[in-house]
Amino acid sequence: MRQEKALQMNERRVQPRDVLGRMTPYSPGKPIWEVQEELGLEDVVKLASNENPLGPSPRAVEAAAAMLPELHRYPDAGAVRLRQAIALHKGLSEEELIITNGGDELITLIAEAYLDPGDEVITPAPTFSEYAFGTLLMNAEVVRVPLGEGFRCSADALLAAVTGRTKLIWLCSPNNPTGTYLPAGELRRLLDSLPQGVLVVYDAAYSHYVTADDYTDGLELVREGYPLVVLQTFSKIYGLAGLRVGFGAAPREVVRTLLQVKEPFNVNALAQAAAAAALADQGHVEAARELNGQGRQKLYVACRELGLECTESMANFVLVRLGPGAGQACGRLLAQGIILRYGGSWGLTEHVRISIGTAEEMDRLIAALRKL
Numbered sequence: 001m002r003q004e005k006a007l008q009m010n011e012r013r014v015q016p017r018d019v020l021g022r023m024t025p026y027s028p029g030k031p032i033w034e035v036q037e038e039l040g041l042e043d044v045v046k047l048a049s050n051e052n053p054l055g056p057s058p059r060a061v062e063a064a065a066a067m068l069p070e071l072h073r074y075p076d077a078g079a080v081r082l083r084q085a086i087a088l089h090k091g092l093s094e095e096e097l098i099i100t101n102g103g104d105e106l107i108t109l110i111a112e113a114y115l116d117p118g119d120e121v122i123t124p125a126p127t128f129s130e131y132a133f134g135t136l137l138m139n140a141e142v143v144r145v146p147l148g149e150g151f152r153c154s155a156d157a158l159l160a161a162v163t164g165r166t167k168l169i170w171l172c173s174p175n176n177p178t179g180t181y182l183p184a185g186e187l188r189r190l191l192d193s194l195p196q197g198v199l200v201v202y203d204a205a206y207s208h209y210v211t212a213d214d215y216t217d218g219l220e221l222v223r224e225g226y227p228l229v230v231l232q233t234f235s236k237i238y239g240l241a242g243l244r245v246g247f248g249a250a251p252r253e254v255v256r257t258l259l260q261v262k263e264p265f266n267v268n269a270l271a272q273a274a275a276a277a278a279l280a281d282q283g284h285v286e287a288a289r290e291l292n293g294q295g296r297q298k299l300y301v302a303c304r305e306l307g308l309e310c311t312e313s314m315a316n317f318v319l320v321r322l323g324p325g326a327g328q329a330c331g332r333l334l335a336q337g338i339i340l341r342y343g344g345s346w347g348l349t350e351h352v353r354i355s356i357g358t359a360e361e362m363d364r365l366i367a368a369l370r371k372l
Helices: 002-011 018-022 032-039 058-070 080-090 102-114 130-137 155-160 184-193 219-223 252-259 269-280 282-306 326-335 359-371
Strands: 097-100 120-125 141-146 166-172 199-203 228-233 246-249 317-321 351-355
Touching (some): 032 326, 097 252, 130 166, 282 317, 282 359, 326 351
Parallel strands (some): 120 166, 166 199
Antiparallel strands (some): 228 246, 317 351
């Protein structure tokens, strides 16, 4: 009787959208507490999620704490004060900015605002999986353009993939997970060569870590009026990943379009206050940038000593090739309390992505790699 009832209820079940069968939910790195509980470890180092090892700016913590008595109030739906702070800091107008719940929400808003079923979206491969997620969510098609030698992105390769159905191009520079970037001249050439009606989304989440002279964070091109959305986040160098706050910079008409699909209270009050304070703490940003540069160099040296191939990175992580046993190596390191990101989800089955940590964390990782 119970089995018959279950079958009847199953037949009446509301069916989800067919497109969900093509989508793979994002798989984040394991949090420290989960590894501690699973393996019975106390001392765990997380080098998997590209977080700032220095943590947030003390000013950001103070600003968030000051907002706690106001938690019974809804946050400012327009994030006016934060938009004002960003506009002043970046040389943009407030109307060229949209504040979002991390960079992920901006990606979803762009897909919801611009994509119809059957549209094509171009993205390099491998890259951040959320671009494909947002595209498939709207029943549009993902056109993947493989990165070239050394995981370099090519404007010519992207342009060759453009068709009459192309609506968006997603670009991550520096690219996650490779750490490589598209030079400023190449980005400008791409924008100048695209047909009308194609919007470029330029994810510059890791731009603060770049040391290359020929790099651009894309904001200068927004100021010039190009059809470009620049994504920025407070999750990386500002150390506010737990609060989820980011922003997009784009021409006014693009921002107006995105605001049509944005939820009214998408960024909480603590995040808005902390982000504005973090933006003003340039000393914290410089300290994080310096620590990251030192950590990258230390990892490069260790890889050369160990005969490991690594890709020169402009971000706060390095892609390292461990060979056919990369997945097993990740497991062995995890057992020692060191969390890395295995490259299998990007099709990089011989690679791991290593976030840059403190000097002590990098020393512990390198010692473990030597034992492997």
